[in-house]
Amino acid sequence: MSDFIAMADREILARHGLDSFDSLWDLRLDAVDEPNTGRGGWSSVFRLDLGDAAYYLKRQSNFLSRSLRRPFGEPTFAREFRNIRRYQELGVPALQAAFFGTREIADERRAILVSRALDGWRELAAWLELWSSMLVEQRSAVIAAVAGLARRLHGAGQVHGCFYPKHVFLRETQAGFDTCLIDLEKTRPLLLGCRDRVKDLETLVRRADAWGDAEVRELLACYLELPADSGEVNGWLARLASRRRNKERSQ
Known part of the structure; x- marks a missing residue:
């Protein structure tokens, strides 16, 4: 064999x-x-x-x-x-x-x-535990790196399906952060457009307890490559909130 x-x-x-x-x-x-x-x-x-x-x-x-x-x-x-x-x-x-x-x-x-082994890397969940002690610039670099990873994933036509902070790994560099994903068992093709993309992103932010509304808005702005106060970012915030409410009602 x-x-x-x-x-x-x-x-x-x-x-x-x-x-x-x-x-x-x-x-x-x-x-x-x-x-x-x-x-x-x-x-x-x-x-x-x-x-x-x-x-x-x-x-x-x-x-x-x-x-x-x-x-x-x-x-x-x-x-x-x-x-x-x-x-x-x-x-x-x-x-x-x-x-x-x-x-x-x-x-x-x-x-x-x-x-x-991803030696030298740290899962996003571990970075979130340090969030309150991190510099603002470092926090923004983490958010931008995670948003870029999500954009690259969805741009390749894939849904991770288990986009948790413990499955996103980051490695700090002079230019910012490298990123990579683990636990790919539930990955599937992105077939439902915006709905699939919202599913991955809502899964992430729901478990990123250290992030408030400002961080989530910053994540979406980086993901969409649009100003944080744009109408499209507001629309995506509403979609994430709606999915979270639906998830909470179903539990």
Whole structure:
């Protein structure tokens, strides 16, 4: 069975004897958190340090997602790996896959996904915890970077589907901030225009507790590339507020 191994990581994995599905499956490591035991199986995440290179190794068994196209299900990592590749092709910054493979053994469906660790990056949720102590210029740079990432994502015709602050990563640079996305399992094509875009943005701002009305307006102005007091920005603020009310009523 053919497995994916990124060219940039092939030599590193081979040097440590970890360039095969079985070697990665049998490797003994401590999980970074409790296994996810939903979907009738399990899924675990491990930190993998190989000298100067660092990765996250994810393994799962019978942890499946189902769709009209795949009614009998497939490992959730398979969908995430396809989306990682799609983001790469579309030029949307996201985590990078080093290895992917699946196996069917009797009634067990196994999958492995190895991605490069985002060392030196920090999730937006962590930046939000520091928000009150950050300089105004630094806050604006974060907002502009996140808005630019959302604009690039939607401009590529994709909806993240789980656009939480913990899934947006930033790395500070001299020019501002680099950004990238993780957790791409729920990504899908942007089919409903403004409605899909509002869904991603409302999901983000609803969980960005440190942001007030001024920050949300600034985010939308950067996203739309329009003045903050423009009528279109006001219209988008109303759309986000309407979606939040609908979400709260449905809970």
